[in-house]
Amino acid sequence: MTMIDQDPLPPRASTSGTTATRATRLLGLATIMSMAWLVAFGLGFSPADRDQEEAVRILYVHVPTIWIAYLAFVVTALGSAIYLFGRNHSLGFDRLAGASAEIGVAFVAATLVVGSLWGRLTWGVFWRWDARLTTTALLFVSYIGYVAVRRLGGSHHQRARRSAVIGLLAVLEIPLVHWSVRLWRSLHQEATVLDPGGDIDMDGLMLFSLFVGVVSFTLLYVWLLMHRTRSMAMEDLLDEQGLDVALEARRAEASGR
């Protein structure tokens, strides 16, 4: 009696209908609590800035979002490198790279939106063609391109290889674009008495609020990453199963069942 002749086995049980686990629930809770502290300190306890006054409060969310975006893109590059150059060419690293990039794109988008609000308050304009903003905008578009490349289709390894190359190039582009835009803006320096684009003097409570912001968003990043990578693993699995099912159907046709 061979297994092939029997009816297909009933589908294996799926009781966990979510990507959440105790770890993510704890992490999520920590994130929410941290965010609450951020709001309390950012909007409440921390003082106004000497120059920017209350607008500085925006920075406690704005700066963390871009820093975490950078972190996300570095993780993408690392995942890409490990996939490409590692012995196993493990798709898990490809998925890590992909998930991290998606999160990074979302964070850059938030950075650009909130940054324009901050700019409106401090400079009076929503946008300015300075080095930082321009580079951030290009960064945003670059990684949208990365995410688009991931959707080109083909086998999982084809996707992984293409994305890995693009991911590594994108991360190398960042300094190149940054330097060129920096050079561009520095040679055409518009003299400003007050240059809020530069680094701000922060002390005590302000630094602490920023620190809380960074911690909150890092926790958030990890939480998002865990959920997204798990979803991606399931997607890949279902792709493969879909292929198996199709192959099975073909074999069934061939043997005349």
Place this chain on the structure above:
Amino acid sequence: MKRRQIIQLIAAKDLRIERHSRVVANQILPFAGVTMVMFGFALDSSDVLERVAPGLVWLATLFSLLVLVQRTFAIETDDGALDALRVAGVDPVAIFWGKALALAVQLAVLEVVLLGAALVLYGAEMHVGGVLLLVTTLVAATCGLAAVGTLYGGLAAGFKGRETLLPLLVFPVVAPVLIGATRAVESALGTAGAAVSEGWPWVGLLAVFAVAFGVGGSLAFGPLVDE
């Protein structure tokens, strides 16, 4: 077969195909020219046009680059030629350099034509002191653009859903070239009082870019087109 020979063969093949089909000469160059005219319509002020002429030249170059790149890979995918080359075990680095070289030649011709159009249409003026800077800028920018174009063109080649990805991938990457080449040409032409000496740092940037993408591109090309 030595790598250098393969590069020469592939570049010569691409240029020979162009000589016979004349697609660049009959379609892409005119497109570039029309783009320059359209800029003239949109901006409609000789002062403004003269001031922004270098930028417009490089913008038109970038738009035309997209079409050139698609063309350079269309001749490969039409008959599966690229796949055949790869399956035959031809060194992908050599394929990259060969195609980049041919692309660079066509791009250089395009840029010279566009520059001429700017001199005629926008009233830009050449002076002798800026010629060296101009030529160096052209060479450095062309190398960088050809490398980027070949690399991403290889990725985007073939399927409709892919070709439309090319502009999105290429433009953020070549932003440094747009910035650097425009500023350098402004210095070379003396636009808005820019001095020739101010242009050389930009050429440096273009050179770094060209080297980075020349090397990076040749390494990345193989894995990228291997399907």
Place this chain on the structure above:
Amino acid sequence: MEDAGFIVGSYVVTFAMVALVAWRFVRHGRRLAKQVPDDEKYWL
């Protein structure tokens, strides 16, 4: 002080975007998780 609108608005926008992304990730995960047997879920 109309600045307050921008400042609070920044926090609201940030948290709203974050919540949206989080919600979409979790919802997508739930849909997939129903179709995938538990023994294939490496995190369990």
